[in-house]
Amino acid sequence: MTSGLPTTAGELRAAGHRPRGVKAEIRENLLAALREGRDPWPGIVGFDRTVLPQLERALLAGHDVVLLGERGQGKTRLLRTLVGLLDEWTPVIAGAELGEHPLDPITPESKRRAAELGDELPVAWRHRDERFAEKLATPDTSVGDLVGDVDPVKVAQGRSLGDPETIHYGLLPRSHRGVIAVNELPDLAERIQVALLNVMEERDIQIRGYTLRLPLDVLLVATANPEDYTNRGRIITPLKDRFGAEIRTHYPLEIGAEIDLVRQEAELVAEVGDHLLEVIARFVRHLRESSSIDQRSGVSARFAVAAAETVAASALRRSALTGERPAIARPVDLESVPEVLRGKLEFEAGEEGREQEVLTHLLRRSVADTARAAFAGLDLRPLAEVVSNGHPVATGERVRAGDLLGALPEVPVLHEVAARLGAGPKDPAGRIASAVELALESLYLTRRLAKDSDDDRSVYG
Secondary structure: OOOOOOOEHHHHHHOOOOOOOHHHHHHHHHHHHHHHOOOOOOOOOOOOOOHHHHHHHHHHOOOOEEEEOOOOOOHHHHHHHHHHHOOOEEEEEOOOOOOOEOOEOOOHHHHHHHHHHHHHOEEEEEEHHHHEEEEEOOOOOOHHHHOEEEOHHHHHOOOOOOOHHHEEEOHHHHOOOEEEEEEOHHHOOHHHHHHHHHHHHOOOOOOOOOOOOOOOOEEEEEEEOHHHHOOOOOOOHHHHHHOOEEEEOOOOOOHHHHHHHHHHHOOOOOEOOHHHHHHHHHHHHHHHHOOOEOOOOOOOHHHHHHHHHHHHHHHHHHHHHHOOOOOEOOHHHHHHHHHHHHHHOOEOHHHOOOHHHHHHHHHHHHHHHHHHHHOOOOOOHHHHHHHHOOOOEEEEOOOOHHHHHHOOOOOHHHHHHHHHOOOOOOOOHHHHHHHHHHHHHHHHHOOOOOEEEOOOEEEEO
8 A cells, every 4th residue: 555655764855745743634634525525524423513513623723622421422433533534644764663754753762863864764654543542541540651651671771761762652652643532531540630731732741850852743632521520530620721622522412313323333133124213212312301310321322222232132032933034123122122221221319119110101102202203194093993893913022023914904004004114015024014013002002002911922902
């Protein structure tokens, strides 16, 4: 990929290459993407009109950024997309410990090599994926991890203790000419946060009193949970002041965005129709609005993804038990969500013992809302009359789609129900049965049908 590119500092200079700061590089690449109509943020859903415009302004201004938001709002995913705004390949001094530009060395060793070799200084090319570093801020993180420390091995090799070349560089210097992301910044001990002050303002580092000053070129981005300011820790005031932009993230504001996010992120082992993903999206929305759920903890987007994967797994299990192919999810598979994922939620103290009841109630509301939207204007009374007058319909984890449909006589409304959810006469029986079952569940929730359930079987009648 790098064949034909300059291999020495002299060739690089002759090609007209000039050193450029990482923030200027990101600014120019972002502007090019905006002018050409390319999406600079692939895979980011639901932030188009809120978070992304603010982030773009911050990057164009050359600001370091901290993203504030509850868990599971895609903060880390968003920061990782910054890699796409870097040049695909950038020149570095071959063999140097840091990613220094061949025409602008900053360490004593690289400066000495550049003076000795001149235009023959060897050049290597680094891919942009290697210019992004990520650090999870944990309480045991040390200044040495971030900035650097004296390397006893180098001292033992005969160098004097005052020699700057005895330093082992930390993560920040090694991110020179790149992007470094610090996740959960408030978890970093306050004395360690102090070590970042010089990096963000003076753009240099000092290690254990050494006179060595490295003019670092980095974009520092961080994430934090707003509750962390008073819960586990806080961002110290001088450090907050040095961030040029503080941007609030959020959960998807629209049901469609939540569905798109789940469809993008979930690894589904069976077919899950859009109407079931809509139920899950509405369920998550109700959870985020419920007074029974601790909203300070939030309901992560990972919950919706895990719910969709659980529904798909339930369909795959039913397929194995019944021999039905292909595996297609039906509303009955939604019943597994509260039982499996209850532990991913934090409930308010007064709700102890009612967790299952709360989740079941909100899931039924979500099914009713989805069915009301899907079947708006469609008269389901003929279906209710058929079931009530001697054609009970059974469903469950051991009931095949064909058996569910075979329990019903030919009724025109069934074709309309299937068509509303995108299922045609030639589609697999599981796809049609999923639509019909949603209509039956809707009739039960609106009290136009009864439903008797035992361990693994429910009968509408």
